[in-house]
Amino acid sequence: METDGSHITGYKTYALIWGLLLLLTAATITVAQMHFTQYAVLISLVIASVKALLVLAFFMHLRYEGAFLKGVVFLAIIALTAIIGLTFVDVWYR
Amino acid sequence: METTKSRADEPGSGYEGAKLGMWFFLITELLFFGGMFLLYSVYRSKYSQDFHTAALEENLLLGSINTVILITSSFTMALSITAIRKGNKQLSSLLQAGTMLMGGIFLVNKYFEWSAKISHGIYPDSVLLLKRSSGEILFYGLYYVMTGIHALHVIIGIGVIGVMLFFTRREIINRESFVKLENTGLYWHFVDIIWIYLFPLFYLVT
Numbered sequence: 222m223e224t225d226g227s228h229i230t231g232y233k234t235y236a237l238i239w240g241l242l243l244l245l246t247a248a249t250i251t252v253a254q255m256h257f258t259q260y261a262v263l264i265s266l267v268i269a270s271v272k273a274l275l276v277l278a279f280f281m282h283l284r285y286e287g288a289f290l291k292g293v294v295f296l297a298i299i300a301l302t303a304i305i306g307l308t309f310v311d312v313w314y315r
Numbered sequence: 316m317e318t319t320k321s322r323a324d325e326p327g328s329g330y331e332g333a334k335l336g337m338w339f340f341l342i343t344e345l346l347f348f349g350g351m352f353l354l355y356s357v358y359r360s361k362y363s364q365d366f367h368t369a370a371l372e373e374n375l376l377l378g379s380i381n382t383v384i385l386i387t388s389s390f391t392m393a394l395s396i397t398a399i400r401k402g403n404k405q406l407s408s409l410l411q412a413g414t415m416l417m418g419g420i421f422l423v424n425k426y427f428e429w430s431a432k433i434s435h436g437i438y439p440d441s442v443l444l445l446k447r448s449s450g451e452i453l454f455y456g457l458y459y460v461m462t463g464i465h466a467l468h469v470i471i472g473i474g475v476i477g478v479m480l481f482f483t484r485r486e487i488i489n490r491e492s493f494v495k496l497e498n499t500g501l502y503w504h505f506v507d508i509i510w511i512y513l514f515p516l517f518y519l520v521t
Contacts, residue, residue: 229400230393239390246382250375253519265515273508280393280504282497290338297342301349305356312357
């Protein structure tokens with residue numbers, strides 16, 4: 222795909238993503254009302270991450286960027302996940 | 316999906332560098348917020364019952380409305396870039412102004428939310444809050460710091476979009492040269508993503 226900023230996302234694509242984001246917001250509120258206490262955190266974090274991915278890929282245009290930029294962002298997310306994950310290894314097995 | 320050639324395609328235009336620089340800045344922002352998310356998750360796992368009790372007191376309706384407002388403002392922000400790239404200065408200006416307006420409404424709701432809490436005596440170091448369990452004190456401490464710093468980002472975002480609106484009117488931002496507006500959009504979407512996580516963590520997961 223173009224990596225030189227020549228790709229213009231159409232109005233309709235953005236409208237579709239906006240609709241999806243609103244649907245996912247409604248879904249996460251509905252699920253929270255059902256009180257799946259045990260999995261509540263997990264489910265809402267999964268839905269939030271899907272929403273974040275949609276924003277990253279389309280609104281932030283990452284889908285149309287080159288491999289280098291994608292890699293840099295991916296690395297940052299992995300780093301944050303590792304920091305949180307490793308902290309929990311310490312917290313749980315202390 | 317259409318393709319047009321613009322000044323951004325020419326080598327040495329600084330376009331790629333400007334965007335990469337913005338992404339690097341956003342990564343520092345991600346790790347900055349990441350530290351607070353780390354604190355939240357560790358304390359949540361230690362005091363899950365207290366966090367559960369405290370989150371029940373959050374105003375779910377206001378939180379949901381603000382989520383819809385912020386997502387919609389991200390949508391109009393993205394549209395304003397498409398508009399300017401299609402040469403529609405008028406529409407782009409209108410969409411930028413709309414984004415600023417929604418950012419403003421978000422802050423007004425936040426103001427009502429915070430003042431309701433403060434009038435109930437729930438704020439950092441308040442006598443009433445200090446009487447509660449340590450998990451609830453931590454919950455509210457994190458709530459005020461995280462939503463506060465997020466709101467500060469919204470305020471800065473509104474200011475920067477205001478400058479972009481001025482640039483668009485003056486045609487400093489135009490269909491050929493739009494990386495300033497694109498980078499402002501990246502910042503605004505990032506602030507939206509932070510809220511996408513704050514919303515379930517403080518309002519939903521009870």
